[in-house]
Amino acid sequence: MAVYTEVSDEELTAFLATYDLGRVLSFKGIAEGVENSNYLLQTERGGFILTLYEKRVALADLPFFLGLMEHLAARGFASPTPVKARDGQALRQLCGRPAAIVTFLSGLWPRRIQPFHCRELGAGLARMHLASADYALERPNDLSLEGWRKLVGACAARADTVQDGLARAIETEFAHLEKHWPSGLAAGVIHADLFPDNVFFLGETLSGVIDFYFACNDFYAYELAVCLNAWCFEGDGAFNATKARHLLSAYRQLRAFSAEELEAMPTLARGAALRFLLTRLYDWINHPPGAYVRPKDPIEYLRKLRFHQRVKGPAAYGLR
């Protein structure tokens, strides 16, 4: 639920005067996205999303994100395309914040995941990884081991107020991952936040991927691990191996796994679970009372972590 910055008429008019988008017909805040302020903008030229980047997004990273979207769209991967103003720049300023306009993507994000969603997602992910392989810019994943270490420290004192024993469970897991985190796996640009609300479908077909503001360079298989957690657990906490098999087998038809990637999957899934456990826990502990955004439950990710800790090998994910 996110509109943090109200844009006045004068500011909007002055901003849009620098584009060739025709007359504005509508401008509405969207109740989706958590990090930034998003507006649906309709003009004589069509539908667009206007995003104002709020404090969590580093200005220095925006050229990487916007360039990636442009790169993917140019290769036929359905992602929002940044719209350039008359001066040729897509990244601009509005209300004292960095801001950009991107094209509007049709489609609905799935509220209830079916196996076909996972199959489409797997294929879409592989196409995205292949399309981004020659993207020139790089951005390290600041939410991998080093980032987790900082979050473990920042949450340690208050984790047990959320659930008894949580601080210890996190420290133990982090120590394990530090020791066993893989190296040398196939890597490139990943989305790194591919939750269902970032993936659009028209009917049973994936129609687009949005919200590239966590994209970074990391193992391709880590992206799959994030998706296993976000797409393949049921509401009651049960892991759905059928969905996982659909996801992973559709992916590997387009980009084959190595034996090492396969072997590392349980560890990567534990890391992906810890990553969202930590960021959710941090937000839970630190969210101001009365804030717009209702923080997400960190314990959901502790339960997912527990599942992967018990996994004996990649076969648990429907892989052979």
Add this chain to the structure above:
Amino acid sequence: MAVYTEVSDEELTAFLATYDLGRVLSFKGIAEGVENSNYLLQTERGGFILTLYEKRVALADLPFFLGLMEHLAARGFASPTPVKARDGQALRQLCGRPAAIVTFLSGLWPRRIQPFHCRELGAGLARMHLASADYALERPNDLSLEGWRKLVGACAARADTVQDGLARAIETEFAHLEKHWPSGLAAGVIHADLFPDNVFFLGETLSGVIDFYFACNDFYAYELAVCLNAWCFEGDGAFNATKARHLLSAYRQLRAFSAEELEAMPTLARGAALRFLLTRLYDWINHPPGAYVRPKDPIEYLRKLRFHQRVKGPAAYGLR
């Protein structure tokens, strides 16, 4: 910021199957409106707003609201038009709630009010009052004297926790209004909640009015009093008589005031200020911690009330 009810894919698909709207292209929660859940729905037939009516709206009132929108639209007044399903019904059920689809209105609501907005608003209001004059249904204003009496009682015990002396100030004002509230003024259907975010403009022209879910029968001049409060005060609390003159003089060019309406304006403006002071105060006192919606400041309306209490006559509003 309002999406209280998440609509699943299956529920949306089943719901839309009862309409002739073609394939769904997009479905996004809108961060506007406070009482209900609003989604922007795009289909092959165009843009629509899907509203799920949450608990504050009485089911029994919905035929009045939807019928009014249809009545106004049929008379050429730019309001959303309810879309009927194949069974001829506009009021339906979705996710266990009453729900309706209305047409999408182009336009932007003004974030910073200029005198031309007030002029357009005045003329639009008069057109709306004239267009609704032959509307067959009636709905009493449950937020007039009787409703205020209940709110005064409900807020009395805790009003002073918001501002010292507030309970007393409210009781004194209510007693005054009970004694001096006018009777016999020209009356009919009014919108009763015409804040800027419910009025759309394209350029300097009013393009539509939305959100008729407080509409009721009351004095036409009371509608103007609500608008004086909502449109003619500056951010620093100062009353802008120029804006008021634009509002009222544009209105009276299309629907003339009687001497009684003119004379009653300061009292009506006090009542309109008390009405929003009371509902905001009630929400302020009763809003659950961590709720999505940030309650609006009741004290803003205490300051507006104080202004109208000091007014000597209708000349203060730019009228003669």
